[in-house]
Amino acid sequence: MKIFVLKKVEWKLNGISFMACSIFVLFNFIFTFLEAQDQVRPMIWVKPADKAVILDKIKNHEWAAQYYKTFADRVQEDVAVYLKDPKAYLGKLPLDWKKSKEGEDPSFVPILKFNDSKGAHNAVKAYIQIAIDCGVLYFLTNDEKYAEYASAVLNVYIHGLLPLTPSDTEMNGGWLYPNDHLREAREVGAQIPVLYDFVFPYLLKNKVYDLVSDSKKTFSIPNAETVFRTYAKLAINHGIINCNWPVFESSSLVCNALALSDKNERNELLKYFLKENTAHQDALPKMVSEYKDHEGNWPESLNYSSGATAYIAYLMTLLTKYDSSLQLGSKYPEPLFALPTPYYLTYPNKSETIVFGDGHRDYHTNYDAFEMAYTLGQLEKIDTLVKTFGPLINTAIINKKYDRGALRERSLGASVYTEPTQLLWFAETIEGQTKEYKLPTTFQLPFAGIFIQRNFSSTKNPDDDLMGFVGGGHFVHGHASGMNMELYGQGHVLGVKAGRSSYQSDIHENYYRLFASHNTVIVNGESQGEGGWANLEINQVEEVVMEPKPWAKPVSPHHSFTVTSFVDNKGDGAEAVQERTLAIIRTSPTTGYYVDIFKSKSEKPNQFHDYIYHNIGEEIVSPQKLEWHEDSLRFKASAKKEWVNNRKARNPGWHYFEDVQSTGLYDKNVEFIFSASQLGSTPINMKLFIPGNQKREFTKVMAPPATEAHAPYDKKKNPTIIVRQHGEAWSNPFAVVYEPTSGDHKNGSVTAVENILHNGKFMGLKITSQVDGTSITQVVLLLDSGEAKFEDKKLGITFSGRYAVATFNAKNKLQSVYMGEGSSFQYKKTSVVSDSGENISAYVTFNEGQPAVESEAIVTVKQ
Numbered sequence: 001m002k003i004f005v006l007k008k009v010e011w012k013l014n015g016i017s018f019m020a021c022s023i024f025v026l027f028n029f030i031f032t033f034l035e036a037q038d039q040v041r042p043m044i045w046v047k048p049a050d051k052a053v054i055l056d057k058i059k060n061h062e063w064a065a066q067y068y069k070t071f072a073d074r075v076q077e078d079v080a081v082y083l084k085d086p087k088a089y090l091g092k093l094p095l096d097w098k099k100s101k102e103g104e105d106p107s108f109v110p111i112l113k114f115n116d117s118k119g120a121h122n123a124v125k126a127y128i129q130i131a132i133d134c135g136v137l138y139f140l141t142n143d144e145k146y147a148e149y150a151s152a153v154l155n156v157y158i159h160g161l162l163p164l165t166p167s168d169t170e171m172n173g174g175w176l177y178p179n180d181h182l183r184e185a186r187e188v189g190a191q192i193p194v195l196y197d198f199v200f201p202y203l204l205k206n207k208v209y210d211l212v213s214d215s216k217k218t219f220s221i222p223n224a225e226t227v228f229r230t231y232a233k234l235a236i237n238h239g240i241i242n243c244n245w246p247v248f249e250s251s252s253l254v255c256n257a258l259a260l261s262d263k264n265e266r267n268e269l270l271k272y273f274l275k276e277n278t279a280h281q282d283a284l285p286k287m288v289s290e291y292k293d294h295e296g297n298w299p300e301s302l303n304y305s306s307g308a309t310a311y312i313a314y315l316m317t318l319l320t321k322y323d324s325s326l327q328l329g330s331k332y333p334e335p336l337f338a339l340p341t342p343y344y345l346t347y348p349n350k351s352e353t354i355v356f357g358d359g360h361r362d363y364h365t366n367y368d369a370f371e372m373a374y375t376l377g378q379l380e381k382i383d384t385l386v387k388t389f390g391p392l393i394n395t396a397i398i399n400k401k402y403d404r405g406a407l408r409e410r411s412l413g414a415s416v417y418t419e420p421t422q423l424l425w426f427a428e429t430i431e432g433q434t435k436e437y438k439l440p441t442t443f444q445l446p447f448a449g450i451f452i453q454r455n456f457s458s459t460k461n462p463d464d465d466l467m468g469f470v471g472g473g474h475f476v477h478g479h480a481s482g483m484n485m486e487l488y489g490q491g492h493v494l495g496v497k498a499g500r501s502s503y504q505s506d507i508h509e510n511y512y513r514l515f516a517s518h519n520t521v522i523v524n525g526e527s528q529g530e531g532g533w534a535n536l537e538i539n540q541v542e543e544v545v546m547e548p549k550p551w552a553k554p555v556s557p558h559h560s561f562t563v564t565s566f567v568d569n570k571g572d573g574a575e576a577v578q579e580r581t582l583a584i585i586r587t588s589p590t591t592g593y594y595v596d597i598f599k600s601k602s603e604k605p606n607q608f609h610d611y612i613y614h615n616i617g618e619e620i621v622s623p624q625k626l627e628w629h630e631d632s633l634r635f636k637a638s639a640k641k642e643w644v645n646n647r648k649a650r651n652p653g654w655h656y657f658e659d660v661q662s663t664g665l666y667d668k669n670v671e672f673i674f675s676a677s678q679l680g681s682t683p684i685n686m687k688l689f690i691p692g693n694q695k696r697e698f699t700k701v702m703a704p705p706a707t708e709a710h711a712p713y714d715k716k717k718n719p720t721i722i723v724r725q726h727g728e729a730w731s732n733p734f735a736v737v738y739e740p741t742s743g744d745h746k747n748g749s750v751t752a753v754e755n756i757l758h759n760g761k762f763m764g765l766k767i768t769s770q771v772d773g774t775s776i777t778q779v780v781l782l783l784d785s786g787e788a789k790f791e792d793k794k795l796g797i798t799f800s801g802r803y804a805v806a807t808f809n810a811k812n813k814l815q816s817v818y819m820g821e822g823s824s825f826q827y828k829k830t831s832v833v834s835d836s837g838e839n840i841s842a843y844v845t846f847n848e849g850q851p852a853v854e855s856e857a858i859v860t861v862k863q
Contacts, residue, residue, distance in 0.1 A: 041197050041200040041201060042139060042197040042198050042200065042201075043197065043258065043322060044193065044194055044197040044255055044258045044259070044318070044322070045194060045197070045198075045318070045321075045420070045421060045424055045425075046139065046321075046424050047321075050424070051139065051140065054140065054423065054424060055140065057423075057428050058140075058423075060428075061428050061429070062405065063403075063404040063405035064404075064405065064423060064428070065405075066405035066406075067404070067405045067406070067407055067422060067423050068423060070407040071133065071136075071137075071407055071420070071423060072137055074133065074407065075130055075133050075134055075137065075146075075149075078130050078149070079134065079145060079146065079149050082149050082152070083145065083148070083149070086152060086209050086211075086214075087211060087214050090152060090153070090156050090209075090211050091211070092123060093108070093120075093123055093124065093127060093156060093160070094108055094109040094111070094120030094123060094124065095107070095108060095109065095156075095160055095211075096108065096109045100163075103212065103213075104163075104212070105159035105160070105162070105163065105211075105212055106159075106160065106163075106212070107160055107161070107162075107163035107164050108124070108160040108161060108164065108176050110164065110176060110177070110178050111124060111176055111177045111184075112177075112178070112179065114180075114183065114414075122412050124176070124187070124188065125187050125188075125412050125417075126410065126412065127153050128153065128157065128188065128191045128192065128195060128417075129191070129410060129417050129419075130149075130153070131149065131150040131153035131154060131195050132150070132191060132194055132195050132198070132417060132420065133419075133420060134146040134147070134149045134150040135147070135150045135194075135195050135197075135198025135199050136198060136420045136423070136424070138150060138198060138199060138202065139198050144202065144206075147199050147202035147206070148202075148206075148208075148209070150195060150198065150199045150202075151199045151202055151203060151206075151208040151209070151219065152208055152209035152211075153195070154192070154195050154196055154199060154208075154219075154224075155208050155209065155210065155211070155219060156211055157188075157192055157227075158192075158220070158223050158224050158227055159211075159212075159223070160176075161175060161176060161227055161230075162223060162226065162227065164176065166178075166230055166233075166234060167179070167181070167238075169238075170237065170238050170239075170280060171238070171239070171240065172238065172239060173234075173238055174234065174238075175189075175230065175231070175234065176188055181234050181235075181238050181239060181249070182239060182245055182248060182249065183414045184234075184252075185231070185234070185235055185248060185249040185251065185252035185253075186248055186249075186251060186252070186414055186415055186416045187414060187415070187416075187417075189231040189234070189235070189249075189251075189252030189255075189256065190251035190252045190255050190256075190416045190417075191416075191417055192227060192228075192231070192256075192259075193228055193231075193255040193256045193258065193259030194255055196224055196228075196259050197258070197259060203219045203221070207219070221261070224259075225259070225260055225261065227256075228256040228257075228259045228260055229256070229260070231252050231253075231256040232252070232253055232256040232257055232269050234249075234252070235249040235250065235252050235253035235256075235272075235281060236253060236269075236272050236278055236280065236281050237278070237280050237281075238280055239280045239281065240280065241277070241279070241280060241281065241282050242282070242476075243300065243476040243533075244298075244300055244304045244307065244308045244476065246281050246282035246283075246287065247282075247287060247308040247311050247312060248307070248308070248311060249281065250273050250281075250284075250311070250315055251311060251314070251315060251416045253269065253272060253273055253281070254270065254273050254315055254318065254319065255318075256269075257269035257270045257273075258270075258322065270319075271283075273315070273319075274319075274326070284312070284315075284316075284328070284332060285332075287308075287312060287335070288312075288332045288334050288335060291334035291335055291338055292334060294446065294447040295446050295447075296334060296337065296338050296341070297338060297341060297445065297446070297447055298335070298338065299447035299448075299475045299476070300357070300475055300476045300477050300478075301356055301357030301358045301359040301475070301476075301477040301478065302342060302345065302353060302354075302355075302356070302357075302359040302360070303358070303359050303360050304358070304359075304476070304477050305341075305342075306339075306341075306342050306366060307415075309335050309338050309339055309369070310339070310366050310368070310369040310372075311416065312332075312335040313335060313336055313339060313369045313372045313373055313376070314369070314372055314416070314418055314421075316328040316329060316332065316335070316336075316376060317329075317372045317373075317375055317376045317379070317425065320376060320379050320380065321379065321425070324379065324380075327380055328376075329373075329376040329377065329379070329380045329382050329385060330380055330382060333382070333384075333385070336373040336376065336385060337388065339366065339369050339370060339373055339389075340370075340388075340392065342363065342365075342366075343363075343365065343437070343439075344439060344440065344443050345443070345445065345452070346363050346439065347462075347467050347488045347493055348439070348454065348456065348462040348465035348467055348488065348491075349462045349488075349491050349492070350363065350462070351363055352492075352493055352710075354450065354452065354469055354471075354486060355486065355496070355497045355499065355708050356448050356450060356471060356472075356478070356479070356481070356484070356497065357448070357475065357477045357478040357479050358477040358478075358479070358500050359477075359500075359708075360708060361493070361499075361708035361709070361710075365396065365401070365402070367393065367396060367402045368418070368421075368422065370389045370392050370393050371389075371393065371404075371422070371425070371426045371427075372421075372425065373385055373388075373389045374386060374389040374390060374393060374427060374430065375425050375426060375427060377389065378427060386431060386432070387432065389432075390430050390431045390432025391432035391433055391434060391435045392432075392435075392437070393430045393432070394430050394432050394433070394434050395434040395435055395436075395437065397430075398434045399434075404422075404426065407419075439454055439456075440454070440550060440551050441453065441454055441455070441456075441548055441552075441553075441554045441560055442454070442546060442548055442549065442550050442551075442552070442554075442560060442562075443550050443551075444543070444546075444550045445471070447473060447475055448471055448472070448473045448475060448478070449471045449472050449473035449540040449541030449542065449564075449566075450469055450470070450471030450472075450473075450541075451469060451470050451471060451541075451543060451546060451562045451564055452467070452468075452469040453467065453468055453469065453560045453561070453562060453582065453584050454466065454467040454560075454584075455467070455557075455558070455560060455584045455586050455592060457586075457589045457590065458589045459589045459590065462491055463490050463491035463742075464589060464590050465488070466488065466489065466584050466586065466592050466594070466740075467487075467488040468485060468486060468487045468488065468495075468582055468584065468594055469485065469486055469582075470483060470484070470485050470541065470562060470564050470580050470582050471483075471484055471541050471564075472484050472518075472520075472538060472540070472541040472566060473538070473539075473540035473541060474529075474532050474533070474536070474537040474538055474539075474540065475533070476533050477533070478533065478536060478538075479512070479513045479514070479517075479518070479529075479536060480513060480514050480515055480527075480528060480529030480536045480537075480538050480570075480649075480651070481497070481515065481518040481520060481538065482515050482518060482520035482521060482522070482527055482538065482566065482568060482578075483520055483521070483541050483564060483566040483578055483580050483598075484497060484518040484519055484520050485519040485520070485580070485582060485596065486519065487519075487594055487686070487738055487740075488740075489684075489686060489738075489739075489740020489741075490679075490684045490685075490740045490741070490742050491679075491684075492616075492676075492679055492684055492710055493616075493709070493710070494615050494616055494674070494676070494684065494686045494740060495519055495613060495614065495615050495686065495738065496519075496614055496615070496616055496706040496708070496709050496718075497517065497518055497519065497614075497706070497708070498511070498512055498517035498518070498614060498703065498704065498705075498706050498707070498718065499512060499517075499705070499706050499707030499708035499709070499714070500512045500513075500707055500708070501707060504645055504646075506643070507656065507704060509534075509643065509645065509646070509649055510643060510649050510650040510653055510655075510656070511653040511656040511704055512653075512704075512707070513534070513536060513649065513653075514528070514529075514649055514650075514651055514652050514653030515527045515528065515612075515651065515652040515653060515654075516612065516635075516652045516653035516654035516656065516657070516703075517614075517653060517703070517704075518612070518614075519612060519613050519614060520612060521578060521598055521600045521609050521610060521611050521612070521729070521734070522574075522609070522610045522612065522652045522654070523568050523573075523574035523575075523576040523600060523602050523607065523608075523609055523610075524573050524574055524576075524602060524604055524607055524608060524609075525573070525608075525610070525637070525638075525652065526571055526572075526573025526574045526651070526652070527568050527570075527571075527574045527576075527651070527652050528570050528571045528573075528574070528649070528651035528652060529570055529649075529651075530570035530571050531570070534646045534647075535646065535647050535648065535649070536649075537570065538568075538570060539566060539567045539568075539569070539570075541564050541565070541566050542564060542565050542566070543562070543563075543564055544563040544564060544565050544579065545562070545563045545786070545802060545803075545820070545821050546561075546562045546563070547559075547560060547561055547803075547820045547821065547841045548560065548841070555818075555841045555842055555843045555854045555855055555856060556818050556843035556854065557586070558585065558586040558587075558592075558816075558818070558843075559583070559584065559585060559586070559805055559818040559820065559843065560583065560584050560820075561581060561582065561583035561584070561595075561803055561820045562581070562582055562583075563579065563580070563581045563802065563803070564579070564580050564582075565577070565578065565579045565580075566578045566579075566580070568600075571651070573604070574602060574604070575602050575603040575604050576600055576601060576602040576603070576607075576609075577600075577601060578598065578599060578600045578601075579598075579599040580596070580597070580598045580599070581595070581596070581597040581598075581782055581803070582594065582595070582596055583595040583596075583780070583803070583805075583820075585767075585778065585780070585805060587749055587769050587771045587776065587778075588749070588771045588772060591739075591748075591749040591769070591771055592739075593737050593738060593739040593749075593750055593767070593769075594737070594738040594739075595735075595736075595737055595738075595765065595767075595780055596734070596735070596736045596737075596738065597733050597734070597735045597736075597762075597782055598611060598729070598733055598734040598735075599729060599730045599733040599734075600725075600728070600729045600730065600733070600734075601728040601729065601730040602728070607727060607728060608724055608725065608726050608727070609724070609725045609728075609729040609734075610722050610723070610724050610725075611722065611723040611724075611725070611729075611734040611736075612654075612720065612721075612722050613688070613720065613721050613722075613736070614703055614706060614718050614719070614720045615674035615676075615686045615718075615719060615720075616674070616676050616706060616709045616710065616713040616716075616718065616719075617674040617675050617676035617677075617684075617685075617686075617713070617719050618675060618676065618677060618678075618716070618719070619674075619675055619719060620672055620673070620674055620700050620719045620721060621672070621673045621675065621745065622670065622671060622672050622673070623671050623673075624668070624669075624670055624671060626663050626666065626670070626698065627663065627664075628661035628662065628663060628700065629661065629662060629663075629664070630660070630661060631660045631661055631662040631699060632660050634660050634662060634699060635654040635655055635657050635660060635701075636655050637655070638650045638651060638652060638653065638654060638655045639655035656703065656704050657701035657702070657703055657720065658701060658702045658703075658717070659700075659701060659702045660699060660700075660701045661699065661700050661701075662697060662698065662699040662700075663697055663698045663699070664697055665695065665696065665697050666692075666696065666697060666698060667692045667693060667694045667695075667696060668692040669689070669690065669691050669692045669753070669754075670688075670689075670690045670692070670698065671687065671688065671689055671690070672687070672688040672690070672721055673685055673686070673687050673688070673745050674686045674688075674719055675745065676713065678712055678713070679710060680742075682742050682743045683742065683743065683744075684740070684741075684742055685740070685741045685742065685743075685745060685747070685748075686738060686739070686740050686741075687738070687739045687740075687741060687748050687750065688721070688736055688737070688738055689736065689737040689739075689750060689752075689753035689767075690723065690734075690735070690736050690737075690753075691735055691753055691754055691755040691765065692755070693725070693732050693755075694732075695725060695726040695727050696723060696724065696725050696726070697723075697724050697726075698721065698722070698723055698724075699721070699722040699723075699724065700719070700720070700721050700722075701719075701720050701722065702717040702718065702719060702720070703717065703718040703719075703720040704717070704718065705717060705718055706718045731760075731761045731762060732760075732761070732762050733762055735755065735762065735765060737750060737753045737765065737767060749769040749770055749771050750767060750768070750769050751768050751769060751770055751775075752767070752768040753765055753766070753767050753768075754766045754767075756779070756781070756792070756795075758790075758792070762782075763781060763782070763783065763790055763792075764779065764780045764781040764782050764790075765779075765780045766778075766779055766780075767779075767780060774809070774810060775809075775810040776807060776808065776809060776810070776815070777807070777808045777812070778805055778806065778807050778808070779795060779797065779805070779806045779808070780804075780805050781797075781799055781803065781804045781805075781806075782802070782803055783799075783801065783802050783803075784802075785802060786801055786802045786821050786822075786839045787800075788800070788801070788802065796827055796828050797825075797826070797827050798824075798825070798826040799822060799824070799825050799826075800822060800823045800824045800825075801819060801820075801821050801822020801823055801824070801825075801839055802820070802821040802822065802839070803819075803820035803821050803822070804817065804818060804819045804820065804822050804825055805817075805818040805820075806818075806825070806827060813846075814827050814828075814830055814846055815845065815846060816843065816844060816845045816846065817832050817842075817843070817844045818842075818843050819832065819840065819841060819842045819843075820841055821839050821840075821841065822834075822839055822840070822842075823837055823838060823839050823840070829862075829863065830846070830861075830862065830863050831860075831861070831862045832844050832859055832860075832861050833859060833860050833861075833862075834857060834858075834859055835857070835858040835859060835860055836857060836858070838857070840855060840856055840857040840859065841855070841856050842854065842855035842856070842857075842859050843855070844859070844861055846863075851863070
C-alpha cells in the first residue's frame, strides 16, 4: 500500500478555520471517497433519479425533443475537433506557457480586458459552456465521448487556476479575473462546480486528458476541491453589500459549496447564503428584506433589479431541488412575484421600457425566470405560483412571444450560464388558461419615485397611444436626475433620458449620471447629488396627487394626471423646492397631447432656473424664426470642477453641450419642433408650445447621444432645448404642451396655447386644437392646492380644487368637464358638484339629453 501525504492547506473566513489535509490511500481511494459521500452525483442541477423523467419528457413532448436535438447538435463540431487533436484544441485557451517550467501545468493568463469579442475572455467562457453542455449529454446518454471532452476541459481549468494567487483586494479582487470577482463569480466560478458535478462519475472510473503530458492521467479531486473552496471564500469575503453584488456572487458561492464532498463543509458554506450575512456577503433573508422594504421591488435600476430577481429565483429553485425541506419558495415568495414587474414599466410598443439610472431601454421578458418560479411552485405545491406563472407562460406561447423548445445563442455576457436547465428543470406541460395582460393606466415604482401614465387609443395601434412618466430618487445605480420626465409618441420614446456610457468614463460620470442629461430643471446651475451611492444621492420624488391611482380604473378615457414634488437641496447652491404636473389629454383616437407644468423656487438670491428637454432627432426648428446667437461659454464653468471617480462629479454636467445658441430675453409665445427622419417612412416629430413669459430666454444645443434611444439616434448628437427663467419659476412656472406628430412639420392638432393669468400669476392654459376638421378649446386649470379657488368672469368658469379640464366646441358650448382633483366646477349655469363637499375625481360629458357621469363618488350635475 502506497501513501502520499500532500501539503496541508488551511484558510480562514470570519474567524473559522477550514483545513484540507490531502491524505489519500491510492489502493482503496475510490472506496473511501464514495463512503464519505452522502449523496450520489450529479446533485447540483439534477440527481440520478431525474434522468428517466427528463428522457421521457424528450420522448413524449415536442418542445423538449426540439430543444434536445438542437442542444446536442450544437456541441458536435467542438467534440469532434477535440477528439481529433486534444492538444491543439485545448491549447487555444489563454494559458501562460512562457512562465511554466517543463512538465508543469501552465496557469491561465489573468483576464484584464472584457471588450474584445475574439479575445481570451470569450474563449474562457465559451469552452466551459460547451463542456457543461457535454456534461449534460453524458448524464442523459452515457456516451463517454461527451465526458471525455468535458473532463479534459475541467482538468485544464483546475490546473490553470491553481498556480494563480487570488487577489487579496476585498473590494472586487478575483482569481482568474484579478480585478473583477463580481464578473468572475458569474462567468467562471459558478460554472466549474456544475461541470464537475456532471462528470464526477466518469472521473472516478477513468483517467482524463492532461494537456501538458498529452496523455491520460488520474484526475485530482483534492485539487478540484481546493478550487471550490477558493471560489466560495472569494464570494464570502470579497465584494460589497446592500446592492446586487451579493446576489450575483451567490451562484458561485452556492454551486461551489455543493461541489464539495463533505456534507458538513457544504452546510457550513451554504449558511452564508441561507442564513448568515458577512461583511462582504448578504444572505437570502437580507436579500428578500429589500423586496419587503420597497413594496415588492429590488431597489436598483431596472436591468440590475430584474437580473438580481431572476438569479434569486434560480438559486431558490436549485436549492429546493437539492433539499426539498428548505421550502424556499414558501418562505421567500417576494422575489418570485416581483418577476413580472418590468412588463408594467414598458411603453405601449411593448419593446421598450422606461429608463432610470443605469438601466437599458430594450425590453425582453425573462421567461426562464417565469419557468423557474412555476417549477418551484410545483416542487413545493405553491398554488399561487403555479396560477400566476402558468397563464403568463401559456399566453406568451399562444401569442408566439415564447418558444419553449428554442435554444438560444450562446451568451458571452457577464451572466451565469443556466441554459440547460430549460431541458432539465422545466415542466413537461404548463397549466393555466391564457389571459390578456393589459398595461394599467397608471403605475408606480416607489423606490425610484416614478409615476407612470398611459392613454391607449381605441384604434389598438400603439402608434396612437400616449405614455409618460415623472420620477427620481436615490438607489444603487441611480442617477442624480432631479424630477425627470420621459415622453412617448408615434410608437417611439421621443423625450428621452440621455442613457449611460462606460462605467468610470468621464462622460458617464460627468454627464449621463447628472442633472443635465435628464428632462428636468437645474437650479442656479448648482443642482447635484450628494452622499449615498457614488455621491449621487438626491431626494425622492413624492406623489402629491394622482388620478387614477395605480391599477385603478380612470374616471375618464381621455384624461389622467400626476402632481409630484421634489426638494433640490444637495450641495448648497440650489436650495429649491419644486412641483411638477404631467397630464395626458386625448382629443381623438389619433390625437392628443401632454401638459407639463414645472414649478421651481430657490431660497438663494439672484435665483435662476433652467428647464431642460432632450428629444431624439436631427434638428430643432421654430416657426417664429427666432434670432439665435453663438453662446459657447454659457455652460462651460462646470468643466473646471474637480472630478474624483465615484466621489466628486462636474455637476450639473452641462459642459458637454455643444453648438450652444441662445436668443437672449424673449417674452413671446414660442413653438419648437423636434424632427426625427430615420424612424420610418415619414418623419416623427415632437411639437412644443411654450406660452410667453418675462425674464425668459431660450437656448438650443446638441447634447451627447441618448445611448438608449432607438437606432440610429443612440449614436447621434441629441437636440436639446433649455429654457432659462430669471427669478423664481413658481408663480409663473414652466408650462409646455407637447404633441407628437408624424409627417410634415405642419401636421398636428394643436394650433394655439395661451397662459391663463390672474394678477400676473399662472392659473392654467387655454389650448386650441383642430380635430377632424372641427375646432375645440380646452381650458386646463392648475391651482396651488386642492383647497384653492378659481373664478374668471371672462371665461365664465368657477372651480374649487387643484386640477380640471373643460372642453368646449367651436361655438363655445361645454362638451365635457374632467375634475382630476376638485369639489366643484361651474360654467355659466352648468355645474358639477361633489355631494360630500370633498375633493373627488369625476368626468362629465354633455351631449343631447342627460349628462353622462363617471365618478369615484356621488356628484350632482345641474344645467
